[in-house]
Amino acid sequence: MADRKCELLRADREAALTEKRQLAHDLGAHELLRQLDAVYAALQREPSFQTGTDFSVGYVEKLAEELKAALATLGVSAEKLDSVRVVATLSDAVSAQMTPFSDGSGLVIVSDGVISTCSSYCQYDALYIDRWLDRRRLRASVKTRMYKNADVLTGLLRYHTTNQRVAGVTTQLGMRLSPRGQQVAWRLNGLAYRFVIAHEIAHYVLGHSSAPSSFAPGEHVPVCSENERRERDADLLAFRATRRASEIQEDGRLMEMEAVASATKGALIAMLSLDLTEQALFVRRGCTHPPASIRAAWLLEELDGHWRKVMHKFFRIPVEATAAAALISENASPFSWESVSSAPIYSSMPQSHISSIGELDALQCLHESVQISVLNDRRSGSPAWLAEGARLASEGNPMQALVQWGLSESTSHRLCNPQKALTFFTLKDHLAASFAAQGVTGDWLQLYSVIAANLLASRLNAPRP
Template identity: 40%
Template sequence: MSGGSLAFQQYQKLQVNRARQLTQMRERLTELGDDYGLQQLDTMMAEFGATGPTSPDDPVGAFLTELVQQTKDALADLGTSRATLDGVWAVALKREAFSARMTRFTDGSGLVAVSDATFSLCGLYAQAMGLAGQLGPVPQVLTGLLRYYNTQQRVFGIAGKLEIRLEPEATQAAGLFHYLAAQFVVAHELAHYVLGHASSVSAFAPDEYLPVCSESHQLEAEADLHALRVVRRACEQLFDDLPPGGGQAALGAVGAAIGTLAVHVTEQALFVRRGASHPPARQRAAALLREMNFAERKLAEESFGSALAVTEAASSTGASAVPFSSGMIGSAPVHTPLDPSYLRTIEVFDELQCRSPEWYLNLLDQAGRELGEPWLTDGAQLAAEGDSAAALRIWGVPKGNIGALCDPQQPLTFCALFKKLQTSFTAREIPGDRLRAYSIAAAMLVSESLSGDTGRASADETWIDA
C-alpha cells in the first residue's frame, strides 16, 4: 500500500522527537555527574551513526524498523503476501503504561504501536537472563530490579531502571533475548493484522478496557500462537548459517516468554483497574507451551520455571508483599548514577505500598489529628468502608476527576490516582516532607474499592500447564 494510507499518515503524526529526548538524557546524566553513562551513551550513538542511519538521532526507530522488516520476512515465509504486509506500519511511542496495540483503518491499512517502556522491560528481563548465565540463578536480583522499576512507575510515572553491567558473552546473549522478546510483541500485533482481526483490545494493551469475552480470548490465543511461529521462523533465518536441527529455533520460545512477562508485570504492577479482554498470563503461557516442540518447551521451562512467580512477587503490594531493598541486589554488577540516598527513597516508597489497609487508616487518622485536618481522617474512614467516591471528594479531588477514577469501564493506573491525590493534598497545604507518604497511603487505601474485577489470574493457575 502506498505511503498515502491512513496508517502511514498516523504513523507520521506519532513520531517521537528523539533528538530532544537524546538531549534530555545527556542533560540528566550531566546533572547526575555520571561520566560513565555519558561515555556509554556517546559510544552507542557514535556506533549507531557509523551505520549510516537515515535518522541519526533515532536508534529506537532504527531498531523497530529492522525488527519489523525481519518479522515481515518471517511472515512472508509463512505464507502472508507481501502486498498485505506492505499495508501495515509500526511506530514506537514514549508512553509508559501503554504496551502495544494494532489499529486497523477504514482503508484496510494497519498501524502497530509499541511503547518504549515495553522494549525497556523486555531488555530488563533479558539482562537478568544474561546475569543468570553469568552468575547462576539470581531470582532475588530480578525481583529487586522489577520492584525498583515498578515503584518508579507507580510513584513517578517513569520507566526508570537499574543497569546491569554484564560480561561480553552475557551481554551478547542478553541482546539476543531482548531482540526476540521485542519481536514477539511486534509479531503478536502484526499477527492480528494478517489474520484479519478487527482492531480490538490487545493482549499487549492493558491500558484499554472491554469486558471479558470468549471471542476476544480466542483471537488473542491465535495471535500468540502465530507470533510464536513467526519468531521461530525468524530465529531460523537469523541462524541460517548453522546446520538445521540445532535447536536455534527454540530460542524464539524464550522471546515469547519474555514478551508475555513484560506485559504481565505492566498490568499487574501499574494498574489499579485494567482491560480484561485478554487471557491471563498463566493461561497464555500454558497455551504457548503446548504449541512448542520438545526443545522449545525444555528451554522455556528451564529459563522461566520461576520467572512468573518472581514477576508476581515483584508486582504485588499490600501487607504480604516484600518491598524493594538494596540487599536484593547483593553483589550483582548493578549500577545506578543516582546518589545512594535515592535508593533509600525508593525503598521507603515501596515500603509504604506494602502495608495493610488498617495501617493506612491509622496513618491518615493520626495525620489528620496531628495537623488539625479532620478531612484526612474522614476520607480515610470512608475509603476503608469502600466508599471511594466520597473519600476522593472529601480529600479534595475535583468532581470531574472522581467520575473517571471511579468508572469501572475505564482503565486506571496507580500513578494517575496517586498524582490526583498528591495535587489535592498540595492544594490543602499538606507539608512537603509528608506529601508523598500521605498521597501513597490514600491511593493504596482507596485502590481496592476502585479495582473491581480486573480479570486477575486465579491463584490455582500454574505457569506450566500439566
Template identity: 40%
Template sequence: MSGGSLAFRQYELLKEDRASQLAQMRERMTELGDDRGLRQLDAMMTEFGALGPQSPDDPVGEMLTALTRETKDILADLGASRTAMDDLWVMAIDLDAFSARMRRFTDGSGLVTVSDATFGLCGLYAEVLALTGQRGIEPQVLSGLLRFYNTQQRVFGLRGKLGIRLEPVALGNAHLLLYLASQFVLAHELAHYLLGHPSSVSAFAPEEYLPVCSESHQLEAEADLHALRVVRRAFEGGEAAFGAVGAVIGMLAVHVTEQALFVRRGASHPPARQRAAALIQEMTPEERAFAKEAFDLTLAATEAACETGAGSVPFTAGMFGSAPIHTPLSPSHLQTAEVFDALQCLSRESYLTTLDQASREFGEPWLADGARLAAEGDSAGALRTWGVPKGKIGALCDPKEPLTFNALHSKLQDAFTQCGIPKSHVPVYAIAAAMLVGEFLKGDGLGDQRNSH
C-alpha cells in the same frame, strides 16, 4: 506502501522527537554525574552513526524498522499476503501505560504502536536470564529490579531501570533474547491485523476496554501462536529454542505492565501462566525445555514483584547481593525507592492509622474522614473529601475506564498540596490514600467481572 492512508497520517502525527529525547537523556545523566554512562552513550551513538542510519538520533526506530521488515518477510514465508501488509505501519512511542497495540482504520490500513517501555522491560528480562547463565539462579535479583522499576512508574510516573554489567558472551545472549522478545510482541500485533481481528483485541494493551469472553482469549491464542512461529523461523539456523524464550519474555513484559501499574485494567487477558502453557504445548521438546526453564525461573519472581499490600516483600538494594548491578543514582534515591515501595506493602489498617495520625498532627480532620469513607468502600466520597476536583472523580471511579496507580496517586498529590499539606509529607500520604481507595476502585466493576469467569 501508500503514503496517503489513514494509518500513515497517524504514524506521521505520532512520530517522536528522538533528538530532543536524546538531549534530555544526556542532560539527566550529567545532572547525576554519570560520566561512565555518558561515555557509553556517546560511544554507542558514534558506532550507530557510522552505520549510516536514516534517523541518526533514533536507534530504537532503526532497530524497529529492520525488525518489522524481517518479521513481515517471515510472515510472508509462512503464507501471509505481502499485499495485505503493504499499508501496515509500525512505530515506537514514548508512552508507558501500555505495551503494544494494533489499530485498524476504515480504509483498511493498519498501525502497530509499541511502547519504548516494552523494549526496556524485555531488555531487563533478557539481561537477568543472561546473568543466570553467567552466575546461576538468583530470582531475588529479578524481583528487586522489577520492584524498583514498578515503584518508579507507580509513584513518580518515570521509567527507571537499573542496569546489569554482563560479560561479553552473556551480553551477546542478552541482546539476542531482547531482539527475539521484541519480535514476538511485534509479530503478535501484526498477526492480529492479518487475522482480521478488531482493533480492540490486544493482550498487549491493558489500558483498552475489552469485555471478558472466551472469544477474545481465543483470538489472543491465535496471535500468540503466529508470533511463536515467527520467532521460531527467525532463529531456526541456530538454537531455535532461543525463540521460545523470547516468547516467554514478551509475555512477562506485558504481565508486569498489566499487573503492577494498573489499579483497574480496561481489558481482561489470558494470564501469563495460561498463555505460556498453551504455547509450550506447541513447541518441540527442545524448545519446551528451554521455555519451561525460563518461565519457571522468572514467573514467581515476576508475580512477587507485582504484589502490593500486606504480606508483599518490598524492594531493598540488598536483594541484589553481589550481582553486578550498576546505576548512576545516588544511595539516597535508592533509599527513597525503598521507603515508597515499603509504603505500598502495608495493611489497610496501617493506611488508616497513617492518615489518622496525619489528620491529628496537621489539624486536618478531612484526611481521616476521607480514609474512613475509603475503608467503607465509598471511593467517590473519599476522593471528594480529600479535595480531588469533582470533574476528575468520575473518571477515577468509572469501572469502564482503566486507571493506573500513578494517575490516582498524582491526583491525590495535587489535591493534598492544594489543601496545604507540607510538600515533604505529600507523597507519603498520597501513597497511603491511593492504596486505601485503590482497593475498592479495583473491584468497582471490571475486577469483580473478571473474577466471576
C-alpha cells in the same frame, strides 16, 4: 489512516531526554547524566539522525520489516503486510496493542516500558548463562546459589515497577556482564521485542477486527469477549514468525536447537513482561492478554518433549519472580538494595533514590489499617481533610474521597469511570498535584499521595459488567 495515526504518535524523544536529564539533575544522579549525554552524542553521530525525529524508529522499523519478511514466507499476502504500521510509544498508559482502521490499515503500538521490563529478565538470564559457561570452562564450582530462588529477579522487577508506579519513570538496575553476557542479553532482548510486535501484527493479519488485547490512553476499555482462541492463534503465529525471522537473519549459522531455545525464551520473556506491566502498573486495564502462565503452556505445547522440559525449567524462576513482583500486599517482599546485592548489580542513580524506592515499595505493601493511620496521624501535622478522605475511601466511596482530597468533580468522574483505562501513576499524580495545591510539601507529598492512591486502587480496579 494507520500512517496518519502513526505520525501523531511518534514520541518526542528529545523532549523525553530533556525531561530525564532534568530528573537526573534534580536527583543528583551525575553518573546517569553522563550516560544520557553519551547516548545522545552517539545517536547524533548516526547518519540517519535528524533533530526532532524519533530516534527509536530505525530499530522498531527494522524489527517490523524482519517480521513482515518472515510472515511473507509463511504465506501472508504482501498487500496485508504493507498496510500495517508499528510504532513505539513513551506513554505508560498502554502495554501493547493493535488498532484496526476502517480503511483496512492497522497500527501496532508498543510501549517503551514493556521493552525495558523485558531487559531486566534478559540481563538476569544472560548472567546465568555467563556463569554457567564459566563454570563449564573452569570445571569449577562457581557460586550459582542466586539462581535457586527468585529473590534477585524479583528485586530487579520491583525496582522497575515501583519507579513507574510512584514516579512515572522507566528506570532499571543494571547488571555487570561480560562482553559475551552483554551480547546474550542484547540478542534475547531483541527476540522478546520481536515477539511483542509479532503478536500484535498477528492479530492484524489474522483479521481480528476488534483489538481484544489492549487499549489506548484515554480510549475506552474494550468489551471482553471470548477471545482466548484469538490470543492463542496470535501467539502461535507470532512464535512461528519470530523463529522464521531468526532463521532468515542468521542464514543457517545458528544450530536449529539454539534457534528454538532463543525464540522460545524471547517469547516467554515477552509474555511475562506484558503480564507484569498489566498487573503492576494498571489500576484498570480492561480485558488484556491472558496470564503469562496460560500463554506459556500453549507455547510449550508447540515444542517436542525434550525442549518442553528444558524450557519448563528455564521458566520456573521468572514465573515465580513475576508473581512476587506483581504482589502489593503485606505478603510481598518489598525492594531493597540488599535483596539484589548477591548479583553484580549497579545503578547510575544516587543511593538516596534507591533507598527511597525501597521505602515507598515497603509503604505501599503495609496493611491498609497502617496506611490509614498515617493519614490520620494528626501529631505529624496531617490535615483533617486527608483523614476524612481516607475514611471515605476505606468505606468504599472512591468518588467522594477524591472530591474530599480536592480533585474537581469532572476529574474525579474520569478517574472513577470503569470504562476507562487507568494507571496507578496517573491516579497518584492527580492526587499529588491536588495535595501540593493545598500546601503539602516535601516527603509528605510523596508519602500521602502514594497511600491515597493505594487506598483507591483496590476500589477502582474492577470494570463494571
